[in-house]
Amino acid sequence: MSVSTSDNARQTLRAFLAKYSILLAFGAIVVFFATASPTFLTPTNLFNVLVNNVVMLAIVALGLTIVISSGGIDLSVGVSIDMASMIFVMLLAAGYSGFVGVGGGLAAALVVGALNAILITRLKISPFLATLGVLFIGQSTQQLATSGGQPIYLTSGYAGDQFNAIARTALLGIPTPVIVLILCAIAVYLLLHRSVFGRYVQAMGAQPGVAWHSGIRVPRELSLVYVGCALLAGITGILLSATVKSYVPLSGNAFLLDAIGATFIGTTLSRERKPTVAGTLLGVLLLAVVKNGLLLIGWNFYWQQVGIGLLVFLVLAASFGLRRASH
Amino acid sequence: MSATTLHTEIGASDEKQAAAKNASRRLGTIVVRLGAIAAFAAIMLYFVVFAPGFTSTFNLINVVEQSAILGVLAYGMTMVIIGGGSDVTEGGIDLSIAANMGLCAAVYATLLSMGYGDFLAVLAALAVGMAIGALNALAVVGLGILPLLATLAVLNVAAGMELTLTQNTVVGATSPLLAFLVSGSFLGISALAWALVLVSAIMIAIVHYTSFGLRLFAVGGHPEAARAAGINVPFYISFTYVLSGFCAAVASILTVSRLSASTPGSGELLLSVLAAALLGTVFSRRFVPTIGGTLLSVLFIGLLANGFQLLNVSSYWVNGVQGALILLVVAVTSFARGSEASR
Secondary structure (H helix, E strand, O other): OHHHHHHHHHHHHHHHHHHHHHHHHHHHHHHHHHHHOOOOOOHHHHHHHHHHHHHHHHHHHHHHHHHHHOOOOOOOHHHHHHHHHHHHHHHHHOOOOHHHHHHHHHHHHHHHHHHHHHHHHHOOOOHHHHHHHHHHHHHHHHHHHOOOOOOEEOOOOOOHHHHHHHHHOEEOOEEHHHHHHHHHHHHHHHHHHOOHHHHHHHHHHHOHHHHHHOOOOHHHHHHHHHHHHHHHHHHHHHHHHHHHOEEOOOOOOHHHHHHHHHHHHHHOOOOOOOOOHHHHHHHHHHHHHHHHHHHHOOOOHHHHHHHHHHHHHHHHHHHHHHHHHHO | OOHHHHHHHHOHHHHHHHHHHHHHHHHHHHHHHHHHHHHHHHHHHHHHHHOOOOOOHHHHHHHHHHHHHHHHHHHHHHHHHHHHOOOOOOOOOOOOHHHHHHHHHHHHHHHHHOOOOHHHHHHHHHHHHHHHHHHHHHHHHHOOOOHHHHHHHHHHHHHHHHHHHHOOOOEEOOOHHHHHHHHOEEOOEEHHHHHHHHHHHHHHHHHHHOHHHHHHHHHHHOHHHHHHOOOOHHHHHHHHHHHHHHHHHHHHHHHHHHHOEEOOOHHHHHHHHHHHHHHHHHHOOOOOOOHHHHHHHHHHHHHHHHHHHHOOOOOHHHHHHHHHHHHHHHHHHHHHHHHHHOO
16 A cells, blocks of 8 residues: 555656656756856846847747647758848848848748748658758758858948847847747747647647548648748848848758757657647757856857757656656 | 548449559559659769760769768668658657767877877777767667657767867878778779778668568568567667767768868768668668668769769759759659559
């Protein structure tokens, strides 16, 4: 009798640990860096982490959250980022207004998304290969458009200055990019977790065949998924070039692996291992805090990468290992 | 859509019509398959006619040499995909393979530059490569982490360790083995090209002509069935990841010999490795990954880049054409696969 209750208690504890391992890990990491570095918890540092490490990665990861929920993957988010950034900067450099620049940039990203959608839904290419092909084509396009990868700078006097100002100012004490992120997160949350579209997406991710047979218009919904992901990546591209006042070819790919990692780290938060908006944001925060914390305690850039890799590995090992044990 | 649903929808009376439909589908499959091969052949023919020196022995050997590194890496990836199943998000994949090669190359070149001999340096590179592979195996098989995710974390570890070791610089290296790989030749074919031939022959023998290979396909195709048939599934999957690490180490020695140094940025090879391994399925009859198919697609990618170079087309086009071809070939095969599945 007493054995079984203690077994039960142990099982409950294991289940609890498995469910919240990622949150506990995040808490432990924050406490560790807060004690190890006096500057970690200062408002200036947290502001920097939020604006420099979180916002752009989080918006890309939100797009991937939708795609991964639908059972697919998008390797071409870097191309969407770069294309939006390139058209945005080219239009501003040519003297167009910021409004046209943003519209053009987002339209460029939408073209990438639409291309993915056509390849996946019409030509029935698997998402991995379709977006890999688009990634290759996008890289060539950028190299051809910039004679091999020359950056385009927004010199002062253009509307770029205003955008740079917007990217660096705050509204009601909240930095503008963070407001953009909050709006994107709310939109994706409503779409993915509170709408019919979201339920279709989850259904397609769980059982594509069943989704098709129960009358979901899979091609239409999937097209929206990839176009939406590209749009979010495009927003990141514009934020990126507004912040650094330039377009650097092939720079968007740097977000890809981190964004996939953050989304999948987030899946450990849900019992069915489904990507969620909250989980993804937590995954992004985890990566950003670790990156910043290792920098503050004096690890150089090279060791940071080892540290992040090991830490992500341990978090995943704990989460997956505990879950396996509790089953 | 599967054959059973088709039949229930159509009904028994229309079976004759369905048979006719299937016959035309089968014809369609053949046409489509020939079409894919014809597209490859047409591109090659164009190079043969218009690219000066494309068919010269020297040039063809050069292509094989250039393909050796990509080929060895792609074999490792192919093994992982065979053993883990080809589902991209849940199945077998090794994202760390290119970074692992970079780390092995750094270890190898650093040991040589510190004055250690070839024997020890090669041994160390192989040990490091297989250790990274074993880490992947532990994560995927032991801890049950998704391969995509586990190897992504290991990618960061390997790339970071390479950076720490080399401080992001080029480490020059010379040794008798490297000199032999670059300048040694047998029957007029260089040692580097022989390396690809040798590795290909060994891999084809293991994967396609042994019971081990057959069981590996069983594990990847249907793990539960394989387990029920008494196959030690965890061992086979672990083996593929360790072998993938081994391939990374072998490729690292080849790349150090080609460049006479270990250089940063080897991680960029990852996408080409994936493309080669996935494109290779097109060349198999049932669209499964095979070593021969991977070899063909590696050579094809190599010939494509080489032909463009000879035609003086800007190298900026190469990626794009490679991407477009992947899409074309895969779109064509997915149609063929679709009609085959509903037969």
